[in-house]
Amino acid sequence: MxxxxxxxxxxxxxxxxxxxxxxxxxxxxxxxxxxxxxxxxxxxxxxxxxxxxxxxxxxxxxxxxxxxxxxxxxxxxxxxxxxxxxxxxxxxxxxxxxxxxxxxxxxxxxxxxxxxxxxxxxxxxxxxxxxxxxxxxxxxxxxxxxxxxxxxxxxxxxxxxDAVTAVSGSGPAFVAFFIQSMIAGGISLGLDAQTASVLALQTLAGTSELLCQRSPEDVIKMVSSPGGTTVAGLKVMQESDAAGLIANVLRAAATRSAELNIKITGQ
Ligand SMILES: NC(=O)c1ccc[n+]([C@@H]2O[C@H](COP(=O)([O-])OP(=O)(O)OC[C@H]3O[C@@H](n4cnc5c(N)ncnc54)[C@H](OP(=O)(O)O)[C@@H]3O)[C@@H](O)[C@H]2O)c1
The missing domain is CATH 3.40.50.720 (NAD(P)-binding Rossmann-like Domain)
Incomplete structure (x- = not known):
């Protein structure tokens, strides 16, 4: 049992x-x-x-x-x-x-x-x-x-x-935050809330399926054409060090996981 x-x-x-x-x-x-x-x-x-x-x-x-x-x-x-x-x-x-x-x-x-x-x-x-x-x-x-x-x-x-807790344990909240921000961004570009939500959610679902077959690098390459729209968006991500920001987010979650263990167990 x-x-x-x-x-x-x-x-x-x-x-x-x-x-x-x-x-x-x-x-x-x-x-x-x-x-x-x-x-x-x-x-x-x-x-x-x-x-x-x-x-x-x-x-x-x-x-x-x-x-x-x-x-x-x-x-x-x-x-x-x-x-x-x-x-x-x-x-x-x-x-x-x-x-x-x-x-x-x-x-x-x-x-x-x-x-x-x-x-x-x-x-x-x-x-x-x-x-x-x-x-x-x-x-x-x-x-x-x-x-x-x-x-x-x-x-x-x-x-x-602790690393696992940061990436997959807390991860769903970080992914949801990203999608929430995509929806808000879509609305600020003139889409209505429902449309922005459908576009963001279907993009998430489709991309996650695609990522089961292709690497993140491949998917980025597939969508980016020189001088195109994706490259313009990715440039902002690179200039604002979005990868560094995400690394910091995960580090904070992992650190908190270690702190909680000490707080709860005293070890
Ligand atoms: N949710 C997640 O994403 C997630 C992910 C990974 C790990 N976890 C872990 O999974 C555990 C449960 O999380 P959860 O999200 O399922 O929490 P939850 O929905 O709050 O479930 C905890 C349940 O335990 C009951 N409970 C409280 N005191 C109890 C006692 N003394 N004896 C028996 N049952 C008692 C609660 O009842 P009352 O509501 O009536 O107090 C509640 O129904 C947590 O330790 C969490 O760290 C959760």
Whole structure:
């Protein structure tokens, strides 16, 4: 049985993915969630069992997915102190909470840390997985399969999690900001809001498909003709060091991820 502590957005995306993937061996899903309204919604939408009791869930589940906000983890560890979970697999999706902290706070060695992202809600997520030393290949495979049901997965060393959090974790907000700015720019050129939005969104969707087959350099070359409109726009990007700005944005997010880990775990 797989149990989710916290039945919020990300837990829901993963449950949806598991349910949609008919080939999954996971038959039983259990969710622990304080909000009654949310429990009723999860039960009726996904036909899974729910509880408001984290201890009950931790005792019953073989794989425990921690899907609460990072700030809640230390209180959760105290709450679960009386439950022996040392023989269970603990999967944490909490941003900025290290494997070593989870191992020590929740008293289990079998810990896997995952950084999914919001497009998981439309089953196009990017989940990066880091396993604690000693986690068996079989356990890693089971967990990888779960996250494969909500998009792509990649197994990386935990040391890369701050960079991962910046690029794919926070990335959807940065891409959305770019599109928001394209829409505003289109409106300022005289387009109505709906038209600007359709043009920007379809350009995003089409370009992201194209980028699965061609490199960013190729796409830039394909659109740019000498002395043309794209080159005029790209010149402004180069002169304002847009690449440097994006690097700074990612650096700030990665730095914050490292700071949050220290704040939450004290390590
Ligand atoms: N969303 C993302 O893009 C994203 C990406 C990567 C990682 N994550 C990580 O995923 C985790 C969950 O994020 P989310 O976006 O799904 O947040 P969320 O929608 O707020 O979900 C958290 C859920 O946990 C419930 N909860 C609160 N205290 C609890 C407790 N003591 N025991 C059990 N459940 C409790 C909350 O209920 P109430 O609302 O009633 O308090 C809420 O339903 C976070 O650690 C976040 O860092 C999220």
């Amino acid at each position: 797989i149990g989710f502590i916290g039945g919020g957005n990300m837990a829901e995306a993963i449950i949806k993915g598991i349910k949609d993937m008919a080939s999954h061996h996971i038959k039983d899903i259990f969710v622990s969630e304080p909000s009654k309204q949310r429990r009723l919604y999860i039960e009726s939408t996904y036909a899974v069992s729910t509880t408001d009791n984290n201890k009950e869930l931790a005792a019953k589940a073989d794989i425990i997915v921690i899907a609460v906000k990072p700030q809640i983890i230390s209180a959760l560890a105290e709450e679960l102190a009386s439950v022996d979970i040392s023989n269970k697999t603990l999967v944490s999706i909490a941003a900025g909470v290290s494997i070593s902290y989870l191992r020590q706070a929740l008293k289990t060695a079998n810990v896997i840390r995952v950084m999914p992202n919001t497009p998981a809600l439309v089953l196009k997520g990017m989940s990066v997985i880091a396993a604690a030393e000693g986690v068996s290949p079989q356990t890693l495979e089971v967990v990888t399969n779960i996250f494969s049901s909500i998009g792509k997965t990649l197994i990386l060393p935990e040391a890369q999690m």
